[in-house]
Amino acid sequence: MSDMNEKMRLARKIAERKVAFIRHAISYLVVIAGLAVVNNLTYGGYQWWLWVAFGWGIGVVSHFLSAFLYQSGALVDRLAQHELEKMNGPK
């Protein structure tokens, strides 16, 4: 029962991270698109919105990596499993 609760807690945590990233990415794309349009409607020569796209984008990409690739504990779990197999030796 305790193991089931732990798995549920972990699954919920991962799902929350993914949803948070999706919200973040949609906000990023909407705001950057808005800035690009405002930039070119008002002050067309200097494409200042690229700086925002670059700076904020680094943060969003980091969020993406942490939510989908380096999920909390997943890497450590895999390494722990590997170490455990080494300790047990070949069967």
Place this chain on the structure above:
Amino acid sequence: MDRNRLGPLDILGITLGVIVILVVLGSIVMIARGRLIDPQGAFLGFRVPRDWQGDAMGFGSPVREEKDETVPAGATEIELRTVAGAIDVRGDPTASTVRLHSVRTAPFRRAMDEVQVDIRQEGGRLIAEEKHAPGFMNRTGTVSFQLVVPRGMKEIDAHSVSGSITVQGVEPGVTQNLSTISGGIATDRAGDLDASSTSGSIHFRCAGATVSIRTVSGSISGDLDSLATGGSAHFGSVSGSISVDASSGLDAELSLHSLSGRVSCDFPVTITEQKGNRLSGRIGKGSATVDAGTVSGSISISRM
């Protein structure tokens, strides 16, 4: 159950992640390629219909404005300052007053409004300089000056950051102080001359009592028509070469030194020290001083 199966949430998240990565990479490429300032006001083919624009929008193609500025009479000294614009001073013996022609350019209309030409006179000194409104966005416009000066000038000061400076046809003997960071300098018929550039080259012709020409990586070349008794001429560079043609009547204590560059002198020199790339001596009676030094550039003093 397949643990690796992707759900709709995963597919949406990964798709968004890939789009964001593409946007970031695109912005890096655009910034690195210098596409921040698009003179057409368009980006990746995006163009606002002409009807939407209007002058208040400040949207449009590069703008240029030329103007003949009114210059008060009586100036015998001139001081010109620009950032990226060129400075061109020409002498005209038939002119009665200074004529100043300024050219303002900007990549778009709004930037043009933020750069102005400030002209004022302090005693006999005429000062014309480029002025920008405060703010990061207000520094894209440039001003260049074309100046025609009459006889009777005493001093010309011209300073720019990346613009070139040219002084031509001014009556002989006018003191000139010229400096840039990355632009080149060319002057003829200067009197006393103080010229410096960081990466631009300097070409000169002068006849005065005090000559000082310095660069970091730009070359120095020109003619030293005469050097007054008791006068001094200093040429210095780090990696640029120095090549000076001096009049055959040069009479000076000579000191040439370079760390790794070649040193040569055409004049008959009474040598007091010659060691490696260092040459010291006297030409004639040594009534003036000429010294030239570099780190890696070559030094050549030749007879005209």
